[in-house]
Amino acid sequence: xxxxxxxxxxxxxxxxxxxxxxxxxxxxxxxxxxxxxxxxxxxxxxxxxxxxxxxxxxxxxxxxxxxxxxxxxxxxxxxxxxxxxxxxxxxxxxxxxxxxxxxxxxxxxxxxxxxxxxxxxxxxxxxxxxxxxxxxxxxxxxxxxxxxxxxxxxxxxxxxxxxxxxxxxxxxxxxxxxxxxxxxxxxxxxxxxxxxxxxxxx
Numbered sequence: 655x656x657x658x659x660x661x662x663x664x665x666x667x668x669x670x671x672x673x674x675x676x677x678x679x680x681x682x683x684x685x686x687x688x689x690x691x692x693x694x695x696x697x698x699x700x701x702x703x704x705x706x707x708x709x710x711x712x713x714x715x716x717x718x719x720x721x722x723x724x725x726x727x728x729x730x731x732x733x734x735x736x737x738x739x740x741x742x743x744x745x746x747x748x749x750x751x752x753x754x755x756x757x758x759x760x761x762x763x764x765x766x767x768x769x770x771x772x773x774x775x776x777x778x779x780x781x782x783x784x785x786x787x788x789x790x791x792x793x794x795x796x797x798x799x800x801x802x803x804x805x806x807x808x809x810x811x812x813x814x815x816x817x818x819x820x821x822x823x824x825x826x827x828x829x830x831x832x833x834x835x836x837x838x839x840x841x842x843x844x845x846x847x848x849x850x851x852x853x854x855x856x
Contacts, residue, residue, distance in 0.1 A: 683842070684838065684839050684842040685838075686770070686771070686772075686825065687772060687825050687826075687828035687829040687832065687835050688770050688771040688772020688773065688789075688824065688825050688828060689771045689772065689791075690772075690828075690832075690834070690835050690838055691731070691735050691736070691771070691772040691788075691828050691832070691835075692771045692772055692788060692789075692790050692791070692800060694731070694735050694834060695731045695735070695788055695800050696790075696800060696811075698710065698720065698727070698731070698809050699800075699809050699810065699811070700808060700809060701720035701721075701722060701727075701802070701808050701809040702720060702721055702722075702807065702808045703721075703722065703723060703802050703803065703804050703806070703807050703808045703809075704721035704722065704723060704726075705723050705804070706723060706726075707721035707722045707723050707726050707802075708722060708723075708725075708726035708729060708730065708742070710722055710726065710727065710729075710730030710731070710734065720809075722802045722809070723802055723804070724785050724786050724787065724801055724802045724803070725742060725745065725748065725786055726742075726802065727788075727801060727802035727809055728740065728748070728774060728786050728787070728788060728801075729742065729748075731788065732824075732827075735828070735832055735834055736824075736827055736828045736831040736832045736835075737831045737832070737833075738755065738824075738827055738831055740752060744784075745776055745778075745784040745785075745786055746784075748774075748776070748786065749776045749820055749822070752774050752776075752822045752824065753820070753822055755824070755827050756774075756822050756823050756824040756825070756826065756827050757822065757823045757826075758820055758821065758822050758823075759773070759821050759822070759823045760821045761817075761818060761819050761820055761821060762817040762818070762819070763817045765817070765818060765820070765821035766797050766814070766817060766818070766821065768821060769789045769797065769821050770789065770823065770825065771789055771790060771791045772788065772789065772824055772825060772828055773788070773789040773821055773822060773823055773824060773825075774786065774787075774788060774789075774820075774821075774822040774824055775787045775788070775789055775799060775818035775820070775821055775822075776818055776819050776820040776822070777816065777818050777819060778819045785801075786801070787799035787800065787801035787812075787818075788800050788801065789821070790811060793811075793813070796813040796814065797813065797814040798811055798812065798813055798814070799811070799812055799814060800812075
């Protein structure tokens with residue numbers, strides 16, 4: 655009889671200690687819209703580079719079958735994640751459309767100080783060279799982008815050496831259009847009165 659009572663007490667103690675811990679573990683602060691977008695984009699790391707490529711497949715397919723250039727990658731991520739169609743043809747067209755949808759927050763080094771994950775960075779390093787990336791965040795004190803890079807042969811994370819011509823904030827676009835972000839928020843237990851810091855992982 656004593657053994658049964660001891661077992662029952664042990665089970666009660668286990669439930670009263672484990673369940674609150676599980677509830678605490680399930681509770682988390684949600685990422686900002688742009689932070690969640692770059693976590694989604696990171697799943698495409700390793701997709702191969704192809705000039706003029708816009709072929710970004712579903713995530714349930716093998717990533718190495720994707721073929722994108724810098725424009726195709728940014729277009730594909732925003733189309734799949736936030737249902738936003740950014741024009742091709744030239745980066746200037748994409749830049750104008752992105753600014754119309756979002757908000758330009760700066761340029762060059764000054765712009766990078768205001769950059770947030772998920773922002774679109776437009777580069778014009780030369781008279782004919784153009785490039786576009788998605789701002790990923792800071793790592794080891796350096797600004798990092800996620801992009802389709804010809805030198806790397808595909809989609810990669812890269813520490814910036816040069817500064818963008820435009821930093822375009824797309825946070826409102828992502829939040830208002832992304833079902834992915836909406837479903838993610840539904841899973842988060844969060845008190846929006848708290849001023850908790852983001853748990854964005856670099």
